[in-house]
Amino acid sequence: MGMGDATLAKSLLLALPLWFVAARALPARLPWFARVALGAAAGWLVALAVTLVVPSGQMAYLVSFAIVGSIYAVLALGLNVQWGYTGLFNIGIAAFFAVGAFTSALVTTRMPTGAAAAFSQQAFGLGAPFLAGVLAAGVAAGVLALLVGGPTLRLREDYLAIATIGIAELVRLVFQNERWLANGPQPLRGIPQPLACLVRDPGCGWLPAPLAALFDPLTPRDYTYVYLAIATLVVIVVYVVLERAIRSPWGRVLRAVREDEAAAAMVGKDVARVRLQAFVVGAVIMGFGGALYAHYMIAIDYTHFDALYATFLVWVMLMLGGSGNNRGAILGAFALWGVWTGAAFVVDLARPLLAAISSDLPARGPYLRLLFIALLMLFILLYRPKGMIGEERFVSRDSQGRDG
Amino acid sequence: MEQTTGKLGEDRTGSAPAGAPPPALLRVEGLTKSFGGLQAVNHCSFDVRAGSITALIGPNGAGKTTVFSLISGFLRPDRGRVELDGEDLTGLGPHQVFRRGLCRTFQIPREHGSMTVLENLMLVPPEQLGERFWNPIVRPRAVRAQERAIRDKALEVLELLTLSHLRDEYAANLSGGQKKLLELARTLMADPRIVLLDEPAAGVNPSLMARIREKIVQLNAERGITFLLIEHDIPLVMGLCDPVIVLNQGTKLAEGPPSIVRGDPRVLEAYLGGQHGAVDG
Numbered sequence: 054m055g056m057g058d059a060t061l062a063k064s065l066l067l068a069l070p071l072w073f074v075a076a077r078a079l080p081a082r083l084p085w086f087a088r089v090a091l092g093a094a095a096g097w098l099v100a101l102a103v104t105l106v107v108p109s110g111q112m113a114y115l116v117s118f119a120i121v122g123s124i125y126a127v128l129a130l131g132l133n134v135q136w137g138y139t140g141l142f143n144i145g146i147a148a149f150f151a152v153g154a155f156t157s158a159l160v161t162t163r164m165p166t167g168a169a170a171a172f173s174q175q176a177f178g179l180g181a182p183f184l185a186g187v188l189a190a191g192v193a194a195g196v197l198a199l200l201v202g203g204p205t206l207r208l209r210e211d212y213l214a215i216a217t218i219g220i221a222e223l224v225r226l227v228f229q230n231e232r233w234l235a236n237g238p239q240p241l242r243g244i245p246q247p248l249a250c251l252v253r254d255p256g257c258g259w260l261p262a263p264l265a266a267l268f269d270p271l272t273p274r275d276y277t278y279v280y281l282a283i284a285t286l287v288v289i290v291v292y293v294v295l296e297r298a299i300r301s302p303w304g305r306v307l308r309a310v311r312e313d314e315a316a317a318a319m320v321g322k323d324v325a326r327v328r329l330q331a332f333v334v335g336a337v338i339m340g341f342g343g344a345l346y347a348h349y350m351i352a353i354d355y356t357h358f359d360a361l362y363a364t365f366l367v368w369v370m371l372m373l374g375g376s377g378n379n380r381g382a383i384l385g386a387f388a389l390w391g392v393w394t395g396a397a398f399v400v401d402l403a404r405p406l407l408a409a410i411s412s413d414l415p416a417r418g419p420y421l422r423l424l425f426i427a428l429l430m431l432f433i434l435l436y437r438p439k440g441m442i443g444e445e446r447f448v449s450r451d452s453q454g455r456d457g
Numbered sequence: 458m459e460q461t462t463g464k465l466g467e468d469r470t471g472s473a474p475a476g477a478p479p480p481a482l483l484r485v486e487g488l489t490k491s492f493g494g495l496q497a498v499n500h501c502s503f504d505v506r507a508g509s510i511t512a513l514i515g516p517n518g519a520g521k522t523t524v525f526s527l528i529s530g531f532l533r534p535d536r537g538r539v540e541l542d543g544e545d546l547t548g549l550g551p552h553q554v555f556r557r558g559l560c561r562t563f564q565i566p567r568e569h570g571s572m573t574v575l576e577n578l579m580l581v582p583p584e585q586l587g588e589r590f591w592n593p594i595v596r597p598r599a600v601r602a603q604e605r606a607i608r609d610k611a612l613e614v615l616e617l618l619t620l621s622h623l624r625d626e627y628a629a630n631l632s633g634g635q636k637k638l639l640e641l642a643r644t645l646m647a648d649p650r651i652v653l654l655d656e657p658a659a660g661v662n663p664s665l666m667a668r669i670r671e672k673i674v675q676l677n678a679e680r681g682i683t684f685l686l687i688e689h690d691i692p693l694v695m696g697l698c699d700p701v702i703v704l705n706q707g708t709k710l711a712e713g714p715p716s717i718v719r720g721d722p723r724v725l726e727a728y729l730g731g732q733h734g735a736v737d738g
Contacts, residue, residue, distance in 0.1 A: 297594050302579075302587035302604070309569045309580050315531065316567035320581045320643055321555035334590065446625070449576050450604070 058270035064101040065267070066278040067116075070285035071096030116277045118394065119387075123284035124345045126386035128363075129370045130291050130379060131338030137376040137444075138304060139331035140311035142210045145217030147363035148201075148224040149194040149336040153343025154353050155228060155235045156193040157186035158244045161348070165243075175241060176234045183247035187287075187344040194340025195333045197224075202332040207325050221360060229355040240352040247283055247348060252276045284345055288383065291338055295379055298334075300450040307331050308377075308448065361423070366393065369430050375440030384441060392429065396422040482507035482651055482683050483559070488527055488537035490520075490707075497523045499707035500537070505651065510677050510684040512698035512715075514691075516728055520707040521687045522564060525653050529561040530554040542650070556583055558650035560643075564659065564687075566636035570629030574620060577628050577639060578611035579604075581646035611646060618642045618672060634661035638669060645676070654686040658693055666690075670697060695719065703727065 076092025083091070104112065128146060135141040164170075164178035181189075197220070205216040228235055235241045250257035252271040260268070271278070298304060309317040310327050318324050347353050357363075366389065374385020400407075400418040407414040407421075433440065481504035490498040498520045505511045513521050526532040528539050530551040539546040546554055569577050585607065586592050587600040615621045618638050623631065631639060637657055644652045657673070658666050670693065676682045688694045694701060695715040703711040703718060705727040711718055718724055 294594055297597070298590050301593035301600055302585040303590050303593065305572070305576060305580050306588055308572055312569035312571060313567045315551075316563070316569060317580075318531070318551035319529070319555065319561060319563070319567070321552045321583045321647065322580075323550070323552045330590065444571065446573065446627070447576075448572075449579060450601070 059272075059275060060101070060104050062268050062271050063112075063275065063278050064097065064104040066282045067100035067104060068093070068097040069282045070289065071099050073285075073289050075099075113274075113277060116281050118390065120277060120281050120284050120349055122387040122390045123281070123288050124342055124349065125367065125370060125390055126288050126383040127291055127342035127345060128339055128367045129374065129382035129386045130288075130295060131335040131342065132367055132371050133335075133376065133379060133382040134295065134299075134307075134331055134338065135335035137371060137378070137382065138299060138307040138311060139328060140210070141206070141328060141332055141335070142214040143217045143332070143335070144214050144360075144364055144368070145201075145219070145221030146339055146367050147358045147360055148217065148221040149197060149339035150343040150346070150363045151221075151224050151228060151355075151358035152197050153190035153194045153340030154347040154358070155241070155343075156340070157183075157190040157344035158241050158347045158353060159235060160189045161186040161245050162241070162243050173236050173239070173242065174232050175236055183245065183348060186348070187341055190340040190344035190347075191337040192340070194343065195337040198333045198336030199329070202329050206328045206332060218360075221358075221364065225355050225358050228358070236354075238354065240354040242352040244347050244351050244353065246276060246280065246351065248279050249273075249276060251279050280349055284349070287341060287345055291341065292379055292383065295338075299379065300448060302449070305449050366390075366426070369426060369433075371440075372430060372433050373440055375442040375444070377444030378440075378442050381440050381442040388441070389426075393422070393426065396425050480507055481505060482542055483528070483685065484538075484540040485524070485528065486538040486540070488524065488539070489535045490523055490527055490532060491535060497707055498527060498534075501704070501708050502537075503702050503709050503712060505683060505685050506700075507683055508677070508681055509700070510673065510686070510698050512694045512701040513685060513687045513704060514689070514694055514701060515704035515710070519704040519727075521704055522655060523707075524704065525561055525655055525687065528554075529559060529653060555647065558648075559653070560647055560649040560651075561653035562637075562640040562644065562655055562657070564655040566633070566640050568628035568631070568636050568639055571627055573625050574615070574628055574631070574639060575608070575611055575624040578614060578642055578646050579607050581643050582607050582610070583647065614642050614645045617645070619668065634665035634669075637661055638665070638672075641669065641672065649682060651683040651685065654684060654688075656687055656689065658688055658690040666693070673697065691719075 072093050075095040076088045079088045135143045160179050160181045162178045163180040165173045201220050205213050251268045252273050256265050306322050314324050370385040370389040373389050375381025404415045483505040486502050488501040527534045530549050586603050593600050699714050701715050701718045703724050711721045
């Protein structure tokens with residue numbers, strides 16, 4: 054079980070998202086199989102180099118950073134469908150995120166038995182596989198969106214904002230107070246880690262022997278590498294599906310509704326229906342994000358779903374990256390998560406300075422971080438309203454002027 | 458499907474047999490709408506003949522735009538009825554009215570500003586396969602083939618309305634007159650039976666207006682599209698439209714060929730408040 058053996062397995066797990074990025078970055082002239090092959094080679098080489106060069110302690114930090122970044126990327130992609138493309142002002146992302154997280158947790162855990170049952174309560178526990186949990190999370194968040202959106206989306210957009218704030222608070226309070234549902238104020242524990250058998254002995258029984266041998270050197274401490282591969286795969290799938298839909302007439306209708314509802318109705322589009330669809334699709338994606346979060350954290354409770362982390366940051370991410378651009382949403386998620394965690398370091402380093410200004414300032418460091426993000430948001434809105442990469446000029450795939 | 462892929466210039470079947478009196482394509486009966494205490498439209502009735510270019514004129518505040526909104530489903534009438542080719546449209550939403558072949562434009566153009574001109578047009582055809590979320594993922598080829606057909610049609614419409622050079626421009630960057638043309642172009646993407654134009658000449662320079670006018674005549678003659686238009690430019694109305702319907706205080710005051718209407722004392726009274734003179738703009 055030397056470090057050297059694990060390097061190969063780790064680099065292969067890291068290579069997955071890099072493979073996708075590299076294959077897309079290669080020129081479109083190349084045939085698809087060449088791009089896939091070259092992308093795989095390039096992605097793996099980069100992953101191997103990173104695994105070899107970066108010390109394993111820092112690597113573990115980077116990997117968990119990327120996992121949280123991926124979860125936020127999923128949320129930002131969901132918000133992008135609602136706000137970026139359709140102009141729906143949802144400031145209750147936390148509600149759909151929480152419902153997704155708790156749903157997947159309840160679907161995949163088992164009912165506590167024996168002594169544990171005295172301490173931990175939950176409405177049900179199906180012990181279903183991870184994938185079932187993720188899908189159920191999407192369905193539950195989508196149903197919530199139908200219930201909220203049905204009556205409110207016909208009204209002016211500020212009503213949706215008010216309604217979504219209310220729903221987010223409501224959902225959080227329900228999970229806080231209803232002990233029978235998901236253990237109330239206490240964390241709901243024991244949420245299973247998908248593919249954990251890769252890092253455990255005796256390993257996954259279904260895996261072919263050569264692959265099993267490849268992953269054998271991984272120890273439970275390396276599980277984050279496995280989860281990063283899963284999380285980035287979810288980001289990739291959501292991204293690809295959304296891009297297809299957005300670049301087709303579906304996305305065109307969304308943008309038309311965003312630009313001018315009356316004019317969209319004038320050309321025969323059922324505005325109420327379009328808005329509801331976009332709201333539900335966005336919420337389903339946020340539900341997926343919730344499931345990803347739950348299985349990463351293993352234990353979740355209502356405090357994880359407050360407006361700051363689960364709504365405000367996602368908004369800043371989308372604004373920073375570029376509203377109306379799916380790549381912008383992903384970029385913004387990683388960039389802002391970097392700024393947010395980086396700001397914590399800076400505040401920490403600045404402790405002596407803060408102490409020199411006022412003795413109680415260091416204890417208030419976290420608030421400085423919030424102030425900083427608020428200033429960043431102001432800066433974006435004033436000087437860079439389209440974000441780092443804004444909406445493209447040609448969104449509909451076949452509307453581009455390729456031939457004359 | 459057929460509508461979206463149909464080529465321009467294909468003949469539209471005229472509904473009137475030769476010799477018979479031309480039937481009413483659009484029939485408005487006893488339309489009434491008030492906003493609070495204001496009676497905007499008051500028992501308004503008129504017919505629009507199939508194949509005609511009919512004008513709806515009247516002094517400011519006569520209720521012309523409100524009538525348009527009532528016909529096209531943007532407003533719900535308090536009382537009265539709207540019929541298109543015998544079918545009751547009353548109470549339908551704007552998108553449902555549109556799908557029955559009635560399009561309107563707005564007094565102030567309402568383009569989708571941060572979409573290109575071409576995409577503004579490609580938006581229009583109804584029931585596109587790719588408008589359903591799953592189709593682009595499950596049936597990408599069919600969606601793409603249809604997109605190409607729609608795109609070709611949009612390019613034809615742009616050519617017809619001499620907007621081809623602007624196809625990749627953001628619609629927001631167009632001049633006021635070009636936006637009016639774009640609105641007209643949008644209605645053509647739908648193969649409409651009747652088009653309601655709200656002040657097509659307002660804010661448009663004379664040479665562009667001549668072009669819009671020429672296109673209206675051409676579309677009417679070649680494709681049999683019926684037009685109902687609100688206009689304040691009296692010479693334009695008199696030269697282009699027959700019949701002319703005059704609206705005053707939310708109800709029909711007079712109707713007839715332009716030469717008759719312009720001499721009607723009631724019309725002069727409504728426009729000029731009692732000072733007699735010729736209405737000549």
